[in-house]
Amino acid sequence: MNIKEFKASLPAYRALIGFDYGAKRLGVAVSDLLLTVATSYKIIQRESFAKDLAEIKKIIAEKEVGGIVFGLPLQMNGEEGEIAKEVRHFAEKLSKEIDLPIFFWDERLSSSAMENFLIKEVDMSRGKRKKVLDASAAAYILQGVLDALRFA
Numbered sequence: 001m002n003i004k005e006f007k008a009s010l011p012a013y014r015a016l017i018g019f020d021y022g023a024k025r026l027g028v029a030v031s032d033l034l035l036t037v038a039t040s041y042k043i044i045q046r047e048s049f050a051k052d053l054a055e056i057k058k059i060i061a062e063k064e065v066g067g068i069v070f071g072l073p074l075q076m077n078g079e080e081g082e083i084a085k086e087v088r089h090f091a092e093k094l095s096k097e098i099d100l101p102i103f104f105w106d107e108r109l110s111s112s113a114m115e116n117f118l119i120k121e122v123d124m125s126r127g128k129r130k131k132v133l134d135a136s137a138a139a140y141i142l143q144g145v146l147d148a149l150r151f152a
Contacts, residue, residue, distance in 0.1 A: 001101070001102075001103060003103070003145075003148050003149065003152040004152045006067065006101055006103040006149075006152075007149050007152045009067070009101040010035075010066050010067045010101060011066040013033045013034070013064075014033060014064055014065060014066025014067070015030050015031045015032065015033055015035075015063050015064055015065050015066065016030070016031040016035060016038075016065065016066070016067045016068070016069055016142060016145065016146070017029070017030050017031075017041075017056075017059060017060060017063065017065045017067075017068055017069070017142075018030070018031075018038060018068075018069040018070075018071070018138045018139065018141050018142030018145070019068070019069065019070050019071065019138055019141075020071050020107065020135075020137040020138040020141060021070060021071065021073075021083075021086070021087045021090060022046070023046065023086070024045070024046055025043050025044065025045060025046060026043070026044040026046055026052060027040075027043055027135045027136070027137050027138035028040075028041045028042050028043065028044060028059065028135055028138055029041050029135060029138035029139035029141070029142045029143075030059070030063045030065070030142075031142060031146055033064060035146050035149055036146060037143070037146070038138075038139045038140075038141075038142035038143040038146055039139060040135035040136050040138065040139040041059070041063075041135060041138075041139075042059075042135055043135050044056075049090075049093060053094070053097055053098075056094065056098070057097075057098065060098065060100070065100065066100065066101075067100055067101045067102075067103065068091075068094070068098070068100050068101070068102045068103070069102075069103050069104075069105055069141065069142050069145045070087055070090075070091050070102065070103070070104050070105070071087070071104075071105055071106075071107030071137070071138070071141035072084050072087055072088075072104040072105060072106055072107055073087065073107050074106050074107075087104070088104070091104070103145065105141050105144055105145050105148075107137070107141050
């Protein structure tokens with residue numbers, strides 16, 4: 001699905017949820033209902049798919065979500081590696097449980113971009129960065145999609 005198809009599949013006045021996937025943590029960000037601003041929301045400590053799913057369903061209901069965005073960690077040459085395959089597998093399992101459009105966004109360097117921002121602009125300590133980095137990366141990914149949707 002390309003960005004135009006994703007945009008066409010979205011219901012009006014519904015938020016998007018964005019994920020920065022990790023084996024141990026799932027960074028979560030949510031947009032506003034007008035799809036203009038992405039905000040870091042939380043980090044889900046991953047234990048099992050069932051617990052992940054329950055938490056994701058809860059957020060989707062609370063935040064009036066109408067679409068899902070996953071950061072896709074492509075390799076620097078643009079190819080998909082093992083982690084990208086894990087992301088796609090997780091998204092596929094999720095799509096069997098949650099009937100919302102899913103879009104993948106190239107997330108190369110999103111975590112390092114957010115870490116640099118938190119160091120240089122916010123002067124955040126390493127310990128504090130670890131607590132917010134995954135959700136901040138999810139917001140960075142989601143904001144990229146929101147910006148692209150304006151021109152789609």
